[in-house]
Amino acid sequence: xxxxxxxxxxxxxxxxxxxxxxxxxxxxxxxxxxxxxxxxxxxxxxxxxxxxxxxxxxxxxxxxxxxxxxxxxxxxxxxxxxxxxxxxxxxxxxxxxxxxxxxxxxxxxxxxxxxxxxxxxxxxxxxxxxxxxxxxxxxxxxxxxxxxxxxxxxxxxxxxxxxxxxxxxxxxxxxxxxxxxxxxxxxxxxxxxxxxxxxxxxxxxxxxxxxxxxxxxxxxxxxxxxxxxxxxxxxxxxxxxxxxxxxxxxxxxxxxxxxxxxxxxxxxxxxxxxxxx
Amino acid sequence: xxxxxxxxxxxxxxxxxxxxxxxxxxxxxxxxxxxxxxxxxxxxxxxxxxxxxxxxxxxxxxxxxxxxxxxxxxxxxxxxxxxxxxxxxxxxxxxxxxxxxxxxxxxxxxxxxxxxxxxxxxxxxxxxxxxxxxxxxxxxxxxxxxxxxxxxxxxxxxxxxxxxxxxxxxxxxxxxxxxxxxxxxxxxxxxxxxxxxxxxxxxxxxxxxxxxxxxxxxxxxxxxxxxxxxxxxxxxxxxxxxxxxxxxxxxxxxxxxxxxxxxxxxxxxxxxxxxxxxxxxxxxxxxxxxxxxxxxxxxxxxxxxxxxxxxxxxxxxxxxxxxxxxxxxxxxxxxxxxxxxxxxxxxxxxxxxxxxxxxxxxxxxxxxxxx
Numbered sequence: 178x179x180x181x182x183x184x185x186x187x188x189x190x191x192x193x194x195x196x197x198x199x200x201x202x203x204x205x206x207x208x209x210x211x212x213x214x215x216x217x218x219x220x221x222x223x224x225x226x227x228x229x230x231x232x233x234x235x236x237x238x239x240x241x242x243x244x245x246x247x248x249x250x251x252x253x254x255x256x257x258x259x260x261x262x263x264x265x266x267x268x269x270x271x272x273x274x275x276x277x278x279x280x281x282x283x284x285x286x287x288x289x290x291x292x293x294x295x296x297x298x299x300x301x302x303x304x305x306x307x308x309x310x311x312x313x314x315x316x317x318x319x320x321x322x323x324x325x326x327x328x329x330x331x332x333x334x335x336x337x338x339x340x341x342x343x344x345x346x347x348x349x350x351x352x353x354x355x356x357x358x359x360x361x362x363x364x365x366x367x368x369x370x371x372x373x374x375x376x377x378x379x380x381x382x383x384x385x386x387x388x389x390x391x392x393x394x395x396x397x398x399x400x401x402x403x404x405x406x407x408x409x410x411x412x413x414x415x416x417x418x419x420x421x422x423x424x425x426x427x428x429x430x431x432x433x434x435x436x437x438x439x440x441x442x443x444x445x446x447x448x449x450x451x452x453x454x
Numbered sequence: 455x456x457x458x459x460x461x462x463x464x465x466x467x468x469x470x471x472x473x474x475x476x477x478x479x480x481x482x483x484x485x486x487x488x489x490x491x492x493x494x495x496x497x498x499x500x501x502x503x504x505x506x507x508x509x510x511x512x513x514x515x516x517x518x519x520x521x522x523x524x525x526x527x528x529x530x531x532x533x534x535x536x537x538x539x540x541x542x543x544x545x546x547x548x549x550x551x552x553x554x555x556x557x558x559x560x561x562x563x564x565x566x567x568x569x570x571x572x573x574x575x576x577x578x579x580x581x582x583x584x585x586x587x588x589x590x591x592x593x594x595x596x597x598x599x600x601x602x603x604x605x606x607x608x609x610x611x612x613x614x615x616x617x618x619x620x621x622x623x624x625x626x627x628x629x630x631x632x633x634x635x636x637x638x639x640x641x642x643x644x645x646x647x648x649x650x651x652x653x654x655x656x657x658x659x660x661x662x663x664x665x666x667x668x669x670x671x672x673x674x675x676x677x678x679x680x681x682x683x684x685x686x687x688x689x690x691x692x693x694x695x696x697x698x699x700x701x702x703x704x705x706x707x708x709x710x711x712x713x714x715x716x717x718x719x720x721x722x723x724x725x726x727x728x729x730x731x732x733x734x735x736x737x738x739x740x741x742x743x744x745x746x747x748x749x750x751x752x753x754x755x756x757x758x759x760x761x762x763x764x765x766x767x768x769x770x771x772x773x774x775x776x777x778x779x780x781x782x783x784x785x786x787x788x789x790x791x792x793x794x795x796x797x798x799x800x801x802x803x804x805x806x807x808x809x810x811x812x813x814x815x816x817x818x819x820x821x822x823x824x825x
Contacts, residue, residue, distance in 0.1 A: 179517055348542040356556035357530030370546045
């Protein structure tokens with residue numbers, strides 16, 4: 178089969194393949210360059226060529242005081258990410274279940290929640306800042322900051338939840354009720370376990386969207402910055418490859434989170450499919 | 455048989471918005487009987503079944519099981535178990551846990567759950583697959599798991615929503631026998647929704663034919679098939695020819711009916727009819743004789759053969775009959791092959807006047823006649 182398709186490959190194939198190659202390079206090239214440059218030698222600069230290979234800039238990151246409160250920013254971003262993850266997972270589960278019933282105002286409520294995806298994040302942040310000021314509350318990363326991030330993660334998670342529920346057969350719940358289960362038992366033993374892989378995906382989006390959120394957070398986190406804001410500040414006053422080292426560290430953290438989630442989904446689904454003999 | 459499994463539907467209606475899915479249905483399903491509900495899609499049969507199970511609440515009227523009003527009794531505590539059309543097996547549980555789900559709800563310990571679940575799986579010959587998940591099973595196996603899951607609750611009433619529709623023909627016939635045997639063995643009430651006529655006739659003690667939310671006829675399969683209440687039933691169940699005509703004379707024992715083409719039919723079960731009335735009669739397709747002579751007597755039709763189909767045990771012959779489109783005759787295969795006929799030949803179909811069954815109802819076919 179491969180042979181016959183090879184015989185038919187014309188000019189368009191190579192043009193499109195070349196275009197696709199460029200696209201992939203554009204997508205992953207910058208990230209790759211940052212990874213490589215983060216291992217720059219002690220005397221190296223922000224650009225190629227590499228002057229030796231070292232992990233100097235990683236240790237510099239954690240020992241030097243030049244970079245402000247980087248550890249604190251990372252900690253805050255991780256806490257916010259986990260909080261967003263949990264809240265997004267739970268809220269989107271129940272919102273998704275609620276939207277299955279055609280309650281009064283369902284359409285209006287849906288569009289209202291989608292609006293916050295459409296409004297420019299920086300404006301939304303500004304608005305939240307103003308609101309807190311009017312209410313006489315102080316901006317703080319875990320109150321106004323978390324709220325601002327949720328305006329981003331919740332509608333996003335809801336859309337994914339709709340896709341997840343699309344593949345959910347309500348007769349599973351009816352079968353549960355038919356066996357005598359009450360509403361709580363159906364939720365606990367039927368609905369949530371069946372939806373669980375999808376819920377992991379929704380929660381994961383909650384984490385990653387919060388972890389690298391910037392426009393909404395910028396004006397709402399108050400005195401202490403989250404990691405993306407901190408890095409953004411660093412780009413203007415740090416001129417060493419430590420900048421790249423922090424990029425590598427945060428990327429690895431993101432990939433780890435995604436990897437763990439996929440492993441979870443995969444092992445659950447494999448378990449459900451059983452051990453094929 | 456236990457009286458606890460009698461189902462009594464009292465004036466039950468169900469509206470979805472302005473549409474009446476079930477319209478004032480009154481029905482008693484005897485305890486320990488096998489009842490089949492049949493009708494075209496959208497006739498309300500599934501809604502009726504779901505109201506018995508408690509998955510739908512009647513808009514009006516009440517459902518009684520074993521003489522007790524079920525209005526305040528929730529699903530799962532009515533002594534009913536529903537087998538879903540798509541089986542609705544839990545994808546995240548293995549077969550034992552699927553079957554024993556209701557025991558978990560009843561807070562029965564894990565060891566006993568496992569034991570009783572395995573026991574029930576053994577009854578449906580699937581014990582060797584106890585640790586598998588539903589996605590690994592064939593359609594027939596899934597169906598047996600669904601049956602086991604329904605029966606483990608020891609229901610008084612088993613409700614089956616098109617249980618055989620997802621199976622291939624061979625498996626369907628096999629499971630049909632199995633269901634009937636099981637019902638006899640358990641002695642509980644089975645209510646089985648289907649859209650397949652042979653299935654209903656083969657299984658049921660009582661067949662309920664529905665249309666547009668109302669029961670058109672509820673009777674034994676023999677009566678439904680042999681003495682249809684209306685042209686709709688005759689057409690839906692099949693096996694009958696329908697002729698409409700006007701009463702031309704009323705005798706002591708019989709009335710004479712004339713159709714649009716001037717054929718005369720003698721009807722013996724229409725003593726209440728008066729001259730000028732329009733009557734519908736049904737004539738069994740398998741009791742009609744065919745001859746070559748073009749005589750026109752009473753209870754006969756002359757027409758051109760439009761189609762001949764060999765069916766194995768009989769031959770289906772269609773004759774042009776303008777008022778109904780065609781008049782169908784099931785000929786005994788030996789009789790047919792003794793005198794083979796061709797499409798286009800003019801023949802006379804004739805039968806005994808006892809076969810003319812006058813139908814009291816007037817409802818004509820509404821759904822698609824599945825013949």
